[in-house]
Amino acid sequence: MLNYIIKRLFALIPVLIGVLILIFLLIHFIPGDPAISMLGEKASKEQVAEIRESLGLNEALHIQFFRYVNRLFHLDMGRSILTRNQVLVEISNRFPATVELTIFAMIFAVGIGVPIGILSAINHNSWFDTLCMVGALIGVSMPIFWLGLMLIWLFAVNLGLLPSSSRLTIGIELNNITNLYILDSILQGNFKAFIDSLKHLILPSIALGSIPMSMIARMTRSSMLEVIKKDYIRTAYAKGLKNRVVIYKHALKNALIPIITVIGLQVGILLGGAILTETIFSWPGLGKFLIDAIYKRDYPTVQGVVLFFSLVFVLVNLFVDLLYTTVDPRIEYN
């Protein structure tokens, strides 16, 4: 297992080098002078020269690249043009908000998607099955930003039940420990902040989790249907085991591999979806930060956030691969 992990980590190196080159070149692919593009046409020559100097744009391309990589090794992603802070500091401030949202979206997606898939498979070809699968296909076809708007309109604007933006109501105090508000409020025993941050999480989590939920439901159903037909399930029934035991102890365990694969694949969708969801719900995470940086042409920030997103994405995919052994001991890594 350890050998496999090391092998996989080594295999990541060329991919990460490629990602680095691509992100480094991002600023150089921009048509015209990136400094003018950042500052606008009205910028003075001095301002343009200053930006060019600070970004190292006056050096030869390969020197710029090696400097860029060297800085990254020293955890220096440059400074945000917008906030003047270190990009890495900005990322570490905002990333917990995205993590919190992503976790809750995943809880929603798995918590609803897996039971629906199981029930659909058990009641194969029934009206419930048809309804769920049509619903799941609509879920996959639905733009999350539209669902987000509809949720805001219904639950925030019309019913006034849930908040539609930010992470915490103004006036409610919470000390930052991990910057994961739910965890922080539990650690501090702050019940008011806990309920408030939970309320703020509901709508964005549903919006972000809708597509993964539909995909997980579809995969759970088809995987369960395949397993239910196997001889050992028939044998389990023949032995007189209860339906619940057969489904959850025998069938679900064996159907888990494709379900976990699809859950792992959702991480990319969630990270990408977080950009849209955070924009709609004014969620102060990394996705919204990226979009704001794009609007303001803050290219160092764009570079840093895109690099960070892809690193997280690659590492999570690796983690999901490694998780398979825990779920299915038949899989051996050589």
Add this chain to the structure above:
Amino acid sequence: MANNFNQSSNLWVDTWFKLIKNNVGRIGLIFLCILLFIAIFAPLIAPYDPLDDNLMNRYKAPSKDHWMGTDEMGRDILSRIIYGSRISLKVGLLSISVALVFGTLLGILAGFYGGMVDMLIMRVMDIMLAFPSILLAITIVTILGPQLKNAILAIGIINIPRFARVIRSSVISIRESEYIDAARALGANDIRIIVFHLLPNSLAPLIVQSTLGIAEAILEAAALSFLGLGAQPPQPEWGAMLSDARSALQRAPWVATFPGLAIIFGVFGFNLLGDGLRDALDPKI
């Protein structure tokens, strides 16, 4: 030769019949026909000019005159949705064409030649897959500038690895087949083998991937336009219409409701058709 032609035409006829017998495929086909009809005959169907603004008519609720109401510029939403179908179809078809052409080419080269070529191409594909797809699209549009044509290109580029992977695995599974050896023994060169043997035998997964890809491309284009990185005002693109609707959610919810339903309709149709085609082209079913 004639026999070959008959056999292959029978295969497509069989697939067609399987598709229209399949509930999912049939409904998908109906959705697609409706969408195509609306897009082609948009000038005849749309009650108003989609760009015709009239500030006196701002935010009118759905009524007999404006079935889906009007937006912040007093434009008829129904007409904009009807014309928007043209943009969405154009985006879907063009971007997937880009992905199909380049993805197929790269996938065939990787699968057929193997070795260094395969390693090189697939590592580049891995690098592209190291980004969540919408993030890569956003990055490309950031570089090229926020325009619809750049969004189309970006969506095309992000879909290349998916096509390359599908075609590569298909080519690998058939490149050692006896009929490929036979073709080679008869003196066929690489290009002939690729064009006349490998490509036709890899068509089924490509067709399914393309259909499902169009659905995803429509969603991705709408997302880019929603973020202001795709179609620009006053183009009646569904995602851009949703973006405009954000500020008027309380006052005029219909401005957001109908473009979203239009997106679901289009994407749902292509998804159904893709699922139906997958079943129809599966020889095991």
